[in-house]
Each structure stands twice: as structure tokens, then as C-alpha cells.
Amino acid sequence: MNESNQGRSLREITRILFQHWVLMAVVVATATIGTWGYCQFVAKKTYRSRIGLIFKRPADRNPLTTDQGERQLEVFVKAQQQIILSDTVLARAMVIAEDPTLRQEWYELRNQRDREAAGYAEQTNVSHDIDAFLTEGPVAQKVETLLTKRQREFRDFRDSVELETPGGEQVAMTETFTLLVDRPGDKGAIARYSADILADMYMHRFREIQQTLSAPAVEVMKNVIDDYRNHLAQAKDGYEQFINEHPGEIGVLEQLMKSGSEHGVQRWLSKIRENDADLRMKWAQDKAVHDVLLSVIPAKVFETGGVGQMAFDDVRSTIARVPVEFLEENVAIVEVTKHLAKLEARKANLESQFHESSREIQYLNEELDTESRNLLTAIASQAQSLGATVAALQRQIDENQKLIASTTREEEATHRKLAQYARLKTAFDAAQEHLARLEKDEQEARANQFRAQHAVTIGKLSEASTPDPTHPLRPKTALYTMAAFLASFMLSIALAFFLDHFDHTLHSSLDAERYLGVPVLGSVKKHGRFLVEAGMN
Structure with a gap:
């Protein structure tokens, strides 16, 4: 019998190993072949597909917001990652990739959209068909089922998606990043479908967000231009009416305006009238804005505590009716408006990630409510201040009229007509220039919306890769087999010494x-x- 504290020589160790070599061979062969067989025939094979995307951030020409400059790359990556890993994007991609019928229908819609964009097919309402396909019918039902009843599978799919991006690029340069998707089955085809459709769902969701952020700017600019065209029509009617009433004197009036041949009392009177024209223009603008404000702002807002008693929807609708030119005149109002626009953008981003009843959304809604009421209060204060300005301008105009009346008794009718003509012409020219600027802002807003709808800023850098069916990502057969061989070999050695320790044969x-x-x-x-x-x- 072997003693437990007896040292073994190399000869004794060799004897023990050769004495139990059959058992060792059986253990090693069983573990190695079993592991290889399990990896080859039993284990579910997982394949990886990758697809490259390219994104170029366009210059922000939204007339309601200002560009904040270049963002850091990590901020950009986080924003895209939140969109890609949102429940909506992942659920749609998983549902369509797993269902051959839905997958085929999606590819047909996508190909039709691409042909129309390239000009190879007649324009149809394919964008509406795509929205209906994703938000109605089988896709919407299966997405709801996936998010409510197949949550474990959905979590597994989320864990299989990875965003990979190179470092060092600066914002405003071309950005590239790669989506990696690991999916089992069908010799890698499911992984390729999942990566391809996930990229499509991400780009579609990106378009939706961009369109949501750009559409309000177009609507606001349209309303502002419609309101200002009425003011331009009034200035134009007054100008044309004067020309029709004095057709033979227009040339003389134009010459007097350009030559500046007045002197003495005439020059002084001309300055008074020029000042009067400026005051009247300022008064007309302020009075028009003040009247518009009084018509769109409820009287309750001007009462103490009136804003706090209004509903949030009433506050927002009142703010939406306020002319933009009035909002741009006050620095504090401009800053609050910018902050509200940022909060709206942040809310649109969070709504793709959180439920509307979540704490983050609730906090953001409260902040929107507070800032909206602060903005309406500031607008009301500015409107009251504008009313005082209109009254002061009116008094100045009245004083000028008295002064003009006392000094124009000896003036000829031509000079009186000249002042009237100059005022009408100046008002009409100024209105035309301002309308041109507003129309330019509207065109830029529509250009932003067009870019968002047609996704000119984002696209696929490469197609989804097709995994090699003979080399799955998991299981790694060679590695696992080698590990099993080494582990079983060490175990067989330990088993040989264990059996020898309990061997009571007398030699x-x-x-x-x-x-x-x-x-x-x-x-x-x-x-x-x-x-x-x-x-x-």
C-alpha cells in the first residue's frame, strides 16, 4: 500500500501513467470528441454581420434656432446609439428580419423608393406606404407582441447589436460608423438580414426625428409671411393710390427727393417731415404688432396671476400666434424661445427612448410648462411696454404735426405732397425688403424639411456582410476542442494518481x-x- 507522505520518483510516476494509459486515453478521447461533436452538431451556431453607415451633419439653417457650433464626436455617437438601440428601431428590425413575408414586402418598398429617388420610376406615394407598413398592420402587431410578451428574446437581440465607430474625426466632417449584429441560424442569412434591416430602420427613424424638428419652422414662417403680406398690401395700396391721384407730379417729386435742393426753412421742414415719416413708420409697425398682440393674447394674460391660471395648451397656442418679428426684438424673449426649442428637441429625442409616463419625460414636460409660462409673461410685459411706446410715438407725431402746421403755411402743395410721397415710398420699399428676407427664411426652412424627408445626410457606406457558414462567431470549435483536450488530459492524469493512491495491491x-x-x-x-x-x- 502506498504511503500518503511518500515522494514519487520519475520512474514511479511513469509507471503510474503507463499503468492507466487506457483509462487516460478513454477520458481524453471522450471529452475531446464529445466537445467537437457538440460544437459541430448540437450547439446553436451564431454568425456576425456588419454594415457600414456614413453620416454628414448639414449646416443648421432653421430660422427659429441658431447653430451651436461643432459638437464633440462622442456626443454624436451617443445620439446615434440612442436611436439605434431604441425599442422602436430594434423591434421593427427584429420582426421584419425574422418573417420572410414581411422581409420581402419591405425590400420591395425600399427598392421602389430607391428607384424613384434615382429617377428610374414614376413618382408615387411610396413614403406614405412605408409609414403605413411600419405603423399599421402585421408589423405594428408583431412589434407590440414582441415588446410585451417576448421580452427575453427582445433583450437577447438588443444585446447582440453593437455600434462601432472610429475615433478622431471632427464634427462637420464625414462621419462613419459600423453596426455589428450577432444572430443564430440559417447559416448567417438571418444575421445579414438583421444588420441590413436594422440600418434601414435606423435611417427611417432618423428621418422621422429630423422631419419632426423641421416641420414647425416651416409652419411658423408660413404664418409670419401671410400676416406680413397684409401689411405689404396696405403699404402698396397707399403708394399706388398716391401715384394715381398725382400722375403728373411724380417726376417732380422724385427729382426733389434725389436732388435735395431745399434750403433754410424748407430744409428744416424737410428734416421735420423726414423725422415724422420715420416716426409714423415706427408707429405703424409698433401699432400693427401691438394690435396683433392684443388680438391673439387673451385679456386674462395681462391680469396678475392670469398666466398661472391658464392651461398649458392655451399657453402654447397663444405663444404660437405671436408674430416672430415681435419675439426677435427682445433679447430675453429670444433666449427663452431658444431654450424652448432645445427642450422640444430634447423631448423628441427622449420620446424615442422612454415611455411618455417616465420620470424623464414628466420632468421635461414640467420644465416646458414653466418656460412656456415665463415666455408668455415676458411677451405680455413687452406688449404693455409696446403699447406705451405706441402712445409715446403718437404724441411725438402729434407734436410734429403741430410744428409742421405752424411752418408749412407758406409752403406749396408740392412740398406737402413730397413728404407724403416719400413716406409712402419708404414704407413700401421697407416692406418689400422685409418680405424678401422672410421668404428667404421660409425657403431655408423648407430646404431643411426637404433634406430631412429625403435623407440626403445619411446612407449606407457598404452593404451588410454575408457571414461564412463554415466559420461561425460562436461556438469556436477549434478553441473549445483544444481546451477540452487539455482539460481532459489534466483530469486523466489526476484520475490516474487518484486510482493509484487507493490501489492496495501488494507487490x-x-x-x-x-x-x-x-x-x-x-x-x-x-x-x-x-x-x-x-x-x-
């Missing part, structure tokens, strides 16, 4: 005396693992 007379405790006179023959007691006393 000599000395072992027999130690085991029996009495002297042994004869030899001990080995027969299997039993003692032959012949010759023992």
Missing part, C-alpha cells in the same frame, strides 16, 4: 508484512488484485 514481501503485521516466510504471488496466501504463516 513484495515487505508490503505483505506491513499490511498483515506478521513475518512472511514465503513469496507472495500477484494474481489480479488478490493475495495468494500459500506459503504464509
Whole structure:
């Protein structure tokens, strides 16, 4: 019997290993072949597909907001990652990729959209068909089922998606990033479909967000231009009416305006009239804005605590009716308006990530409510201040009229007509220039909306890669087999020494005396693992 504290020589170790080599071979072969067979025939094979995307941030020409400059790359990556990993994008991609019928229908819609964009097909309402396909019918039902009843599968799909981006690029340069999707089954086809459709769903969701942010600017600019065209029509009617009433004197009036040949009292009177024209223009503008404000702002707003008693929707609708030119005149109002626009953009971003009842959305709604009421209060204060300005301008105009009346008794009718003509012409020219600026802002807003709808800023850099069916991502057969071989080999060695430790076979007379405790006179023959007691006393 072997003693537990007895050291083993190299010869003894070799004897033990060769004595149990069959058992060791069986253990190693079983573990190695079993692992290889499990990886080849039993384990579910997972494949990886990748697709590259390219994104170029356009210059922000939204007339309601100002460009904040270049953002850092990590901010951009986080924004795109939040869109890609949102429940809506992932659920749509998973549902369409797994269903052959939905997948085929989506590819047909996508190809039709691409052909129309390239000019190879007649323009149809394919954008509406795509929206209906994603938000109605089987896709919407399966997305709802996936998010409510197949949450474990959805979490597995989310964990299989990874966003990879190179570092070092600066914002405003071309950005590239890669989507990695790991999916089992169908020799890698499901992984390729998932990556391709996930990229499509991301780009579609990106267009939706961009369109949501750009559409309000177009609507606001349209309303402002419609309101200002009425003011331009009034200035034009007054100008044309004067020309029709005095057709023979227009040339003289134009010459007097350009030559400046007045002197003495005439020059002084001309300055007074020029000042009067400026005051009247300012008064007309302020009065028009003030009247518009009084017509769109409820009287309750001007009462103490009136804004706090209004509903949030009433506050927002009142603010929306306020002319933009009035909002741009006050620095504090401009800053609050910018902050509200940022909050709206932030809310649109969070709504794609959180439920509307979540704490983040609730906090943001409260902040929107507070800032909207602050803005309406500031507008009301500015409107009251504008009313005082209109009254002061009116008094100045009245004083000028008295002064003009006292100094124009000796003036000819031509000079009086000249002042009237100059005022009408100046007002008409100024109105035309301002309308041209507003129309330019509207065109830029529509250009932003067009870019958002047609997604000229984002596209696929490469098609989704097709995984090699013979080399899945998991399981790694060669690695796992080698690990099993090494582990089983070490285990078989340990098992050989373990069996030898409990082996009670007596190999000599000395072992027999130690085991029996009495002297042994004869030899001990080995027969299997039993003692032959012949010759023992």
C-alpha cells in the first residue's frame, strides 16, 4: 500500500501513467470528441454581420434656432446609439428580419423608393406606404407582441447589436460608423438580414426625428409671411393710390427727393417731415404688432396671476400666434424661445427612448410648462411696454404735426405732397425688403424639411456582410476542442494518481508484512488484485 507522505520518483510516476494509459486515453478521447461533436452538431451556431453607415451633419439653417457650433464626436455617437438601440428601431428590425413575408414586402418598398429617388420610376406615394407598413398592420402587431410578451428574446437581440465607430474625426466632417449584429441560424442569412434591416430602420427613424424638428419652422414662417403680406398690401395700396391721384407730379417729386435742393426753412421742414415719416413708420409697425398682440393674447394674460391660471395648451397656442418679428426684438424673449426649442428637441429625442409616463419625460414636460409660462409673461410685459411706446410715438407725431402746421403755411402743395410721397415710398420699399428676407427664411426652412424627408445626410457606406457558414462567431470549435483536450488530459492524469493512491495491491514481501503485521516466510504471488496466501504463516 502506498504511503500518503511518500515522494514519487520519475520512474514511479511513469509507471503510474503507463499503468492507466487506457483509462487516460478513454477520458481524453471522450471529452475531446464529445466537445467537437457538440460544437459541430448540437450547439446553436451564431454568425456576425456588419454594415457600414456614413453620416454628414448639414449646416443648421432653421430660422427659429441658431447653430451651436461643432459638437464633440462622442456626443454624436451617443445620439446615434440612442436611436439605434431604441425599442422602436430594434423591434421593427427584429420582426421584419425574422418573417420572410414581411422581409420581402419591405425590400420591395425600399427598392421602389430607391428607384424613384434615382429617377428610374414614376413618382408615387411610396413614403406614405412605408409609414403605413411600419405603423399599421402585421408589423405594428408583431412589434407590440414582441415588446410585451417576448421580452427575453427582445433583450437577447438588443444585446447582440453593437455600434462601432472610429475615433478622431471632427464634427462637420464625414462621419462613419459600423453596426455589428450577432444572430443564430440559417447559416448567417438571418444575421445579414438583421444588420441590413436594422440600418434601414435606423435611417427611417432618423428621418422621422429630423422631419419632426423641421416641420414647425416651416409652419411658423408660413404664418409670419401671410400676416406680413397684409401689411405689404396696405403699404402698396397707399403708394399706388398716391401715384394715381398725382400722375403728373411724380417726376417732380422724385427729382426733389434725389436732388435735395431745399434750403433754410424748407430744409428744416424737410428734416421735420423726414423725422415724422420715420416716426409714423415706427408707429405703424409698433401699432400693427401691438394690435396683433392684443388680438391673439387673451385679456386674462395681462391680469396678475392670469398666466398661472391658464392651461398649458392655451399657453402654447397663444405663444404660437405671436408674430416672430415681435419675439426677435427682445433679447430675453429670444433666449427663452431658444431654450424652448432645445427642450422640444430634447423631448423628441427622449420620446424615442422612454415611455411618455417616465420620470424623464414628466420632468421635461414640467420644465416646458414653466418656460412656456415665463415666455408668455415676458411677451405680455413687452406688449404693455409696446403699447406705451405706441402712445409715446403718437404724441411725438402729434407734436410734429403741430410744428409742421405752424411752418408749412407758406409752403406749396408740392412740398406737402413730397413728404407724403416719400413716406409712402419708404414704407413700401421697407416692406418689400422685409418680405424678401422672410421668404428667404421660409425657403431655408423648407430646404431643411426637404433634406430631412429625403435623407440626403445619411446612407449606407457598404452593404451588410454575408457571414461564412463554415466559420461561425460562436461556438469556436477549434478553441473549445483544444481546451477540452487539455482539460481532459489534466483530469486523466489526476484520475490516474487518484486510482493509484487507493490501489492496495501488494507487490513484495515487505508490503505483505506491513499490511498483515506478521513475518512472511514465503513469496507472495500477484494474481489480479488478490493475495495468494500459500506459503504464509
